[in-house]
Amino acid sequence: MRRHWTCMIGLAAGLALCSGALNAAAAQRWWKGALIYEIYPRSFQDSNGDGIGDLNGITGRLDYIKSLGIDAIWLTPIYPSPQVDFGYDIADYQSVDPKYGTLKDFDRLVAEAKKRNIRIIMDLVLNHTSDMHPWFVASASSRNNPKREWYVWRDGKAAGVPPNNWQSAFGHSAWQYDAKTSQYYYHKFYAQQPDLNWRNPAVQNAMYDVERFWIRRGVAGFRLDAITTLYEDPKLRDETIVRDKAGRPEINAFGDPRLANDRTDNMPGVHDVLRKLRQVADSYPAQQVVLIGETWVGSVGELRKMYGVHNDELQLPMDLQVGFIDKFDTPRFRMLINDAETGIGSNEPLFVLDNHDRPRWDRYGDGVHNADIGRVLSTVIIASRGTAMYYYGDEIGMVTSTPARKQDVRDPVGITGWPKEKGRDGERTPMQWTAAPNAGFSPPGVKTWLPIPPGSVKANVASESGRSDSMLTWFRVLGRLKHDNAALREGDETMLNPGDANVLSWLRKAPDGSAVVAICNFTAKPQMVRFDPKMLGTGSRIAATLLKTPGTEDPVLLSAIPLKPFGVYLLQLR
Numbered sequence: 001m002r003r004h005w006t007c008m009i010g011l012a013a014g015l016a017l018c019s020g021a022l023n024a025a026a027a028q029r030w031w032k033g034a035l036i037y038e039i040y041p042r043s044f045q046d047s048n049g050d051g052i053g054d055l056n057g058i059t060g061r062l063d064y065i066k067s068l069g070i071d072a073i074w075l076t077p078i079y080p081s082p083q084v085d086f087g088y089d090i091a092d093y094q095s096v097d098p099k100y101g102t103l104k105d106f107d108r109l110v111a112e113a114k115k116r117n118i119r120i121i122m123d124l125v126l127n128h129t130s131d132m133h134p135w136f137v138a139s140a141s142s143r144n145n146p147k148r149e150w151y152v153w154r155d156g157k158a159a160g161v162p163p164n165n166w167q168s169a170f171g172h173s174a175w176q177y178d179a180k181t182s183q184y185y186y187h188k189f190y191a192q193q194p195d196l197n198w199r200n201p202a203v204q205n206a207m208y209d210v211e212r213f214w215i216r217r218g219v220a221g222f223r224l225d226a227i228t229t230l231y232e233d234p235k236l237r238d239e240t241i242v243r244d245k246a247g248r249p250e251i252n253a254f255g256d257p258r259l260a261n262d263r264t265d266n267m268p269g270v271h272d273v274l275r276k277l278r279q280v281a282d283s284y285p286a287q288q289v290v291l292i293g294e295t296w297v298g299s300v301g302e303l304r305k306m307y308g309v310h311n312d313e314l315q316l317p318m319d320l321q322v323g324f325i326d327k328f329d330t331p332r333f334r335m336l337i338n339d340a341e342t343g344i345g346s347n348e349p350l351f352v353l354d355n356h357d358r359p360r361w362d363r364y365g366d367g368v369h370n371a372d373i374g375r376v377l378s379t380v381i382i383a384s385r386g387t388a389m390y391y392y393g394d395e396i397g398m399v400t401s402t403p404a405r406k407q408d409v410r411d412p413v414g415i416t417g418w419p420k421e422k423g424r425d426g427e428r429t430p431m432q433w434t435a436a437p438n439a440g441f442s443p444p445g446v447k448t449w450l451p452i453p454p455g456s457v458k459a460n461v462a463s464e465s466g467r468s469d470s471m472l473t474w475f476r477v478l479g480r481l482k483h484d485n486a487a488l489r490e491g492d493e494t495m496l497n498p499g500d501a502n503v504l505s506w507l508r509k510a511p512d513g514s515a516v517v518a519i520c521n522f523t524a525k526p527q528m529v530r531f532d533p534k535m536l537g538t539g540s541r542i543a544a545t546l547l548k549t550p551g552t553e554d555p556v557l558l559s560a561i562p563l564k565p566f567g568v569y570l571l572q573l574r
């Protein structure tokens with residue numbers, strides 16, 4: 001509203017002035033070109049010796065986080081929760097789980113982070129609550145309870161037959177029978193995560209209040225969990241079964257037919273909610289609240305829609321395509337990054353490498369060049385135009401440590417899906433701070449909630465801190481360059497050598513004319529890459545090295561740059 005009136009006054013002084021002011025405001029948006037660090041609080045730092053990470057642990061590590069050049073921390077859910085889905089089953093949206101601390105601890109985290117110019121982003125789970133949330137307890141208590149309509153209750157098709165064929169993302173039917181009231185309720189995720197009924201305005205208002213509650217407590221944004229799953233087909237039609245070429249149903253890791261998700265995902269209505277969430281966010285202009293979406297969409301066109309036709313929905317829907325190609329497919333990377341550059345208007349892309357739901361970056365590893373592969377991936381994500389996000393531990397080269405035995409699995413999805421789907425424990429192991437027992441995560445002797453991977457003896461913050469060739473140093477330099485180098489901070493981006501199937505290279509050019517070339521060898525073989533200085537818009541045949549894979553020479557001429565397997569260069573043009 002305030003902005004509206006400024007514009008009206010600006011009208012008198014000339015429209016140009018007003019739009020200039022708006023552009024200036026837009027240019028200041030803190031998330032543009034920012035680095036966001038995802039923390040799984042349970043696994044970051046245990047401050048009270050119970051084997052579980054907590055808020056005070058995070059607060060105590062803010063200087064470390066600052067040293068990475070991080071602008072904001074996304075905390076996965078810290079709300080009171082039975083922890084069936086480790087926090088994604090929320091029992092109270094306006095408090096903190098005692099395992100993680102108190103609201104006071106949270107306030108201190110926000111305040112201490114602010115002193116370091118780091119912002120806090122909360123995870124907002126809107127699709128479902130815990131079955132222990134008082135709303136659901138009331139809803140399940142009787143068919144006439146006023147909260148009945150807050151969830152999705154339906155009669156079965158017949159005795160013992162659920163309303164339709166919909167499945168939980170975590171395996172088997174998405175319908176749970178409740179004997180007390182003789183109806184089924186719908187759950188896209190675990191049965192302990194009943195879906196809210198977003199067609200009910202009372203549900204919507206309750207959630208907008210939650211959004212306000214945390215903004216008033218000082219958060220700078222939200223990561224909207226599973227945001228495309230808010231609505232289901234009101235007619236409850238069956239989902240399409242995905243079939244192979246012979247017409248047989250494809251079978252998923254849980255042994256069920258694979259469904260097309262065409263009645264439970266991305267249904268009409270989602271965008272109305274996004275606009276409303278954005279209005280609430282924008283009603284606190286001083287705070288510059290950002291909305292990040294967990295947006296698993298299949299094309300840049302779909303991604304574009306998440307920003308809103310009038311750029312009034314998410315400021316940062318996650319681009320989960322680039323970081324999840326899962327193999328070194330050079331043309332595909334080039335195409336998807338170029339899509340993000342050209343297909344989302346003037347919006348900012350958000351590139352993501354991995355998270356608490358997917359194996360870590362070592363899924364790209366070949367077992368021989370893993371460290372250099374980590375350098376390639378982080379360069380692609382961080383040196384591209386846009387906001388970048390990475391997951392705690394990536395910066396020290398932490399790897400996926402999947403449980404070897406079913407009895408060790410903590411993530412229920414891994415128990416249901418064993419052995420095809422082993423769950424997500426592998427990417428949630430405790431942060432590796434030192435080479436000591438328990439890796440500095442918990443005091444020695446404490447049983448940590450997930451085991452400390454043996455690799456922690458080598459890959460840890462203490463041992464990597466002083467080493468110029470460590471992964472940690474690599475990430476620190478990348479983080480610094482993303483802020484301090486004009487071309488990497490605000491330059492536009494052009495893909496180079498589009499026919500090269502082995503080397504991905506791109507040019508970043510800042511408004512002040514300065515430019516950086518990024519070069520990544522996507523193969524396990526040495527490569528030679530050649531640039532025409534004229535194409536790069538430089539008169540010089542040489543460039544200064546900003547960053548390079550350890551153990552390589554500075555390139556001599558732009559016209560012939562040798563690369564070692566998975567070698568990387570960031571070069572400043574003169």
Ligand code: GLC
Pocket residue numbers: 085088089125189225226294356357
């Ligand atoms: C999102 C979260 C995941 C969670 C699911 C259900 O995909 O990232 O961890 O299990 O939503 O809330």
Ligand code: CA
Pocket residue numbers: 045046047048049050051052053054099
């Ligand atoms: Ca603890």
